Amino acid sequence: MDQVFVLLRLWLVSFLPAAWQPVIGALLSVVAIVCLFPALFALTTVFERKGLARIQNRLGPNRVGPFGLLQPIADGIKSLTKEDIVPLSADAAVHFLAPVLLVVAVFMGFAVLPMGRNMILVDMDAGLLFYFAMSASTELAVFMAGWSSRNKYSLLGAMRAVAQMISYEVPLLLSSVVVVMMTGSLSLTKIVAAQSGFTRGLPHWFIFTPWGFAGFVMYAIATTAETNRSPFDLPEGESELVAGYHTEYSGFKFALFFLGEYLAMFSISGLGATLFLGGWSAPFSFLTWIPSWIWFFSKLMLSIFVFIWMRGTLPRLRQDQLMNFAWKFVLPLCLLNLMVAGLWRFMGDGWLRWVICSVILIGAYTALGWGEMRRGKIGPRSYRYAE
Amino acid sequence: MTPLASYLLVAALLFSIGLAGALTRRNAILVLIGIELMLNAANLNLIAFWRYGPHPELLTGMMFAIFSIAVAAAEAAVGLGLVIQIHRHAKTTDLDAMNRMKG
Amino acid sequence: MSFVFYILAALTVAGGLAAMLLKNTVHCALALTVAFAGLALLFLNLDAQFAGFAQILVYIGAVAILVVFAILLTRGSETPRDGVFSRTWLAGLLIAAGVFAVLGWAVIGSVRVLPHETAVPTVTVLQIGNALVSRYVLPLEIVAVLLTAAMIGAVIVAMHEKEGQK
DSSP states (O other): OTTHHHHHHHHHHTTSOTTTHHHHHHHHHHHHHHHHHHHHHHHHHHHHHHHHHHHTTSOOOOSSSGGGTTHHHHHHHHHHHSOOOOOTTSOHHHHHHHHHHHHHHHHHHGGGOOOSTTOOSOOOTTHHHHHHHHHHHHHHHHHHHHHHTTOHHHHHHHHHHHHHHHHHHHHHHHHHHHHHHHHTOSOHHHHHHTTOOEETTEEOOGGGSHHHHHHHHHHHHHHHHHTTOTTSOGGGOHHHHTTGGGTTOOTHHHHHHHHHHHHHHHHHHHHHHHHHSOTTOOSSGGGTTSOHHHHHHHHHHHHHHHHHHHHHHSOOOOHHHHHHIIIIIIHHHHHHHHHHHHHHHHTOSSHHHHHHHHHHHHHHHHHHHHHHHTTSOOOOOOOOOOO | OOHHHHHHHHHHHHHHHHHHHHHHBSBHHHHHHHHHHHHHHHHHHHHHHHHHSSOGGGOHHHHHHHHHHHHHHHHHHHHHHHHHHHHHHHSOOBTTTOOOSOO | OOHHHHHHHHHHHHHHHHHHHOSSHHHHHHHHHHHHHHHHHHHHHTTOHHHHHHHIIIIIIIIHHHHHHHHHHTTTTSOOTTOSBOTTHHHHHHHHHHHHHHHHHHHHHTGGGSOOOOOOOOOOHHHHHHHHHHTSHHHHHHHHHHHHHHHHHHHHHHSOOOSSOO
């Protein structure tokens, strides 16, 4: 049951001559990824709208299909049949290529995620570096979209989005580097394999160590900012910037941007599950009979659920607040996390290293938090009434 | 023609294109773009010689190229900062107009 | 030579030519990005995976964005009055052609003594890491100091000057 997809692919490929088998096998995996993740995206859009609606004390879409579950089909038909308006003064070639580049770069990131035991498309030695290289290419697509529309709001939205994505790229990379340091490899299959044992019932996932927990929290913050999700969604805030860098896009191109954003969310959550939550391994040793791909996708959907929850709960951050947060709070904590992880490695086994590492991390967090809060004097609330 | 010679010719072509651009364009930023092309051509040369030369297990060529990428990024940052500051002062990035030392 | 190499070489050279010949500065920066991508693929063709991915991450993910930000902040997207090539363009072109002639002659003249195909070197990231902290630790530390100095320098150079007393 665990290897059902791998065996299915091998059986399908065995009908072909031996020279073609690797290529067609890889092609089948690519087709599976390209079909599965957009389907998951469609399901996520309806979950997000219903989830946000319930948090805001209203019902979500409930007209199309039972409980609104066929809403994505209606949305898809709408975006495909809308007129594709390109502004007259827009730069046509760049305007067309921006969503294409975004979706291509995001799809390439799925190639290195291990979605189950033996279910990785390309097992590269430098897999994590490849993933971050593809994620860095999406920033250029965002800029291209904003600039080519020849619209001040789009350009402003694009500059803000790119500045935000670059600022949070550094904490993202640094919190992943902690995992690489402790595992000794950039290959994602080795990182999952390093988290696969069980000690007294608890798994060896990196989130259950002090440096892993701090790293996971910072990774989560950095991913919400990288994918422009609330509370970091100023670049696409409706009340500020119309729609930010995708103002001038309509119809299918807008659907491509939407798809790209959600697919980026999926792949970065998948990477977070691989790095910190143990990838496809089960949480308890008596649950290993459940197939590995079910564990991976449940961790992914759990992260998506937390994203939707944060979107409905937290207010939006201002641009200077989020840049301050990145460079003055998250980045020093990430660097300290690296040193604490090194300390953890060399202190040997036992309860002492737990205590010391946790104390250092919690102390630094509170100290930096006091330092940041003291800057803005928050006095008692005062009211001024019109005369 | 050996594969190494083809790579070296491509690198030489890219280098001379970058050099031509750096010497003929007016905008200061395009001169910096030409310089980046030249650095990349040199990186291609390094990696090609690492791959086809003796002792690739010593990693000399790859290390050199990686350090060159890092240094080129730093140099692009400082160069572009300078261009921005010059634009603030002289209100133009036209290199033909900046032919005096007097501010 | 293989088909893949010709396509990649054509892509890279076309990107470089477009970067130097186009009128619109932002289009030049985007063509430069295409050239960077072509070069990264050439590195992958040469079995240098780490260098190829580092090229994409650093050049396309950071340097290209830096270039377009600088173009936007200096209003480079407006076409200048006197054309895009400087007055002395012919001299520059001749110099570049001369450089290419010399380099091309050197390469073609030495085809006989260049090394031939060797076996594919297996390079793991672990070996690169080991080399960085054992044999190349001095360049590593110097590059770290250089990057810090460049970062501080770029911030100071591009900072707004304070009005009034300095």
